[in-house]
Amino acid sequence: ALGAGYLIARRGMRPVARLAEIVDELGAGQLHRRVADEHWPRELRTLAANFDRLLGRLETSFNRISRFSADIAHELRTPLHILRGEAEITLSRRRSPAEYQACIESAMEEYGRLSGMVDALLFLARAEQPDARLDKPMLDVREEAAAVCAFYQAMADEQDVALINEAGGLVAANSGLLRRALGNLLDNALRHTPAGGRVCIRTTIQPSLLQIIVSDNGSGITPEDLPFVWDRFYCADAARLRQGQGTGLGLAIVRSIMQLHGGEVALQSELGRGTTVTLSFPMIATETPVLR
Template identity: 85%
Template sequence: MFLKDATEAFRRVTGSIAVRLTLWYALLSVLLIVAAGGTLYWVLVEQLQQVDSQILSSKIHAVHSALGRHAGNAAALRHETQLEASTIRGVFIWVSRPPVGIIARGRDFNPLLDSSRPFTKSPNTLQKKEWKWKIHDHDHYLVMAQRFAGNPSTTIYVAISTTQNAQFLAIYRRALLLATTLVLLAAVAAGYLIARRAMRPVARLAQIIDGLSARQLHRRVADEPWPSELRNLATNFDRLLGRLETSFNRISRFSADIAHELRTPLHILRGEAEIALSRGRSPADYQTCIESAMEEYGRLSRMVDALLFLARAEQPDAQLDTPLLDSREEVAAVCAFYQAMADESDITLVNKASGPVAANPGLLRRALSNLLGNALRHTPAGGQISIRTAIQPSLLQIIVSDSGSGIAPEDLPHVFDRFYCADAARLRQGQGTGLGLAIVRSIMQLHGGEATLQSELGTGTTVTLSFPIIAAETPASQPR
């Protein structure tokens, strides 16, 4: 239980970016201090040992020269050996020649020869050999020996006390440890303060975001002087706010339009019902009231169906099966459905479509039905509606043109908005919901294409549906 609590506490502490930056800063500082101190320590050790080795080597050379000068004078050799040993404090020299043993020594007392742990090593070649020798825990020596050929051979030993060097290095190590500890504490404190100060813009941005609400989607945060690391985040957040503001405003307008559109048929239904119930009516009057109500019910039903379709079409995971279809056959099927209405209104339907189009059959026919329905309502008797195709780079266009009343220029930017109906275009009141072109645009967006509209008052309207062209036909996309 304690281990689990400790782990959770550690996770909470290390979950802070400031704490993480502090730990990394402290770790880096300690590593740099240890690396620099270790390097200096190694250089110091090597330098001290090199100096000692040079001293020992020079003493061996001096004693060897004396040995050559006083080959037959043992007393003179001992005198010179003592002189060489006395010039530097802590230097011990002795000369050994088998089978006699030691023939000269620098001082009366030699700790390497007279202690409880005498020096026993000897070179086995004519090259200089060097050893580190420790008599007690705090009594260290560096020993160098060289054997010279002769009959018999002679070996010269020179030792120097390194106890002071060892004590000096021990003090240096303690100082390095103390400095590393102090640097670590200072790095932790300074690093945390620096990290906290550096993270203030993040806290400021979080405070601003926390204060935003649906009424403040117009606010932008990228205008403030953010650090370069946060500027891109602030810019992207502003873009998100812009998208949210657009979506929120669209939803608000959509809700208001729904309320407005539903209120009209509900008021009609309620008014007719109140009139019918105000006094006794004949069966014919009741039948007329019910027929009028049925028309409003049909309008409400169509509106609900259209709204449900738009809601499903705007889902981010909406996917379509888009096989290759024969555009002429699809247009012919829709024209056949509206042919009776066109004959009744004395309007000519012309099918000039040709070529394959990658589209969902049901959605393609629904888009064409909405366009033909609008065109028939707004085209006077004797007019013509034509449907043709055009090939553009990477696009197949289905173009629906009519010779109807047209749309005013000020209404053109809004014709694809939901519930929007231009007054000049509503030749027959009560037959539309204002959602037909919005559904067409949603269908084209689902197909990765677009819908565009051009119109002139008194001349007619042209709607272009642009579908992406699929380069290669797959077995799953065979025409139906």
């Protein structure tokens, strides 16, 4: 009986040993592998299926981090090459003080873009931390929108674009983050709205949501670009990135801010007719992991 029990137990443990062997072989380069494809006893099928789901989540996260790292390297390389090239050309021979000053002024523009990019990346990294905390007092949406509009009014006047604030109501949100989200949306709208156009901020109240809507009658976004507008470093107009007019992180930051508030963001756009972005905030404040 002892001998038979030992043999039966040993045979029954073979699948467990096989599963442990497969798990031990897995590494960063084998996250695409799935263990449930093999024939497992009924007792181990649920474990194998759950482990495959875990591998799928790890593979998705690892690929996202890899793409993000590659994007960062690519975006930082361009301004660094510009700075180095201008410095090498300037130092290739003796130049006048005015030429040195022009080189420094050009470098300052690139430094500003690099600084903005780093700040945005740090914000996105902190926003993904699960232990972050956010203060969300009740805010007057009209006052918050008015403060943002006042900041961008000079840019709107220069481009002959009407900036209209029709927002109202109260929302539980962090003032700094709400203004940053609205600022990013206004900046995008003003850059893509021609002279004589208009950019409007208004609110609507749903049964459980307060929606802040930022709309413009600008150039709009092509249907091909719409699925990618929330991706980090994505910009439909690549020339803007080359000219230092953007980093491709504005909408990604808006989405992170809404996630921190437990809300949602939606975008609708029609080429040649304009874009509408809707920020949906819960009417009742809830505890959500957020940023200080």
